[in-house]
Amino acid sequence: MAPINPCAVIEEFLDSHSLDFEQKDKNTFLVTLPGEKKLETHCALIVGDHSLSVNAFVIRKPDENQDSVHEWCLSKNAGMYGVAFAINDVGDIFLVGRLPLTAVTEREIDRLLGAILQYSDSAFNPLLELGFGSAIRREWAWRVSRGESLANLQAFEHLI
Template sequence: MSTDTEAILAGVRTWAENNDVPVDSIEDEEIVVTLPGEKKLKTNVAISVFARTAHLQAFVIRHPDENSAEFNRWLLQKNLKPGPVSFAIDSLGDVYLRASVPREHLLDELDGLLGAMLSTADSSFNELLLIGFLTGMKKEWAWRVGRGESTRNLAAFEKVLSGDDNEFLGTFGEADSEPPAVEADQESDGAGPASEGAGKADEADGQASEAPGSVDEAAGQDASRDSADDQRPGPRS
């Protein structure tokens, strides 16, 4: 690792410290920072420094349970809008945000890039849940209501889930001990889009174009909750 790369990563860590942003992990050419959100509780961004460019990647949401065509159309339409970040999917359909800049510009543009990643991930999360996971959320709402469990983790969707359109209401009771699980916030077992060619320009520079780290732990796991009730499966961030 060159001193220059060390200095860049040190600059990212200084930015994180100055902005009270947790650093999840540091490797020779990569650092992962955790950005707190509202709809999506946290967004983990892997920042990788290569020979000529720096790449930023964040896991947003796993592949949809339903409505794949509409789900992917929504992503493509969002990519038409100008901006520093874009959506990408891996071979399993899990969704990521990506951005690339010349390595020498990373620190100057870091605040704006991370702000755009956080804003995009946070603003898109609930919309993508409604497109790709609505049936699962309906089932979980009905299960929670039927058992008298808290619906706090689904409160943002109450208008959609509590009405007559929820065909599962009344089908669960206290005897149904296992809740329907909506695992929208966890990646599938597979590499992110960077391993499928997003870093080809750096291969030509003599760099290995691997996905930014292992994002199993660092790109989309849920923040801890205050109560045992909120540890149940649900459409978490």
């Protein structure tokens, strides 16, 4: 049996699913996943010597209620498939995961990217409410005072 070429598997999967991506180098794929609440989730798939790591940006460092935001993320981690919420050195929130290279198949990439998309999209509004509630209220008031559209803030009307 020939060894799996994880980079080829990933590239074939991304091409066959018409996902927007660029290959930064021979082992790094930068993928844009389309969402609904979070319009785009940017994800890096990095093939290492022994594993595939995945890192997907969710939101920047919260302006407020950081403890509540982190508690919310941690409470979700135990029930998630393949990835978990994590923070980087500046406090931005990511979904991160790792697979052994022997597990890199099109089916597993589909499962992993689907999980990232689901978790990122479903977490987006709750994390914004917890971490940026004051900014949302200021933005709402500013738009109302100028007669601007509130279309992309409707999900947060209950905060006003």
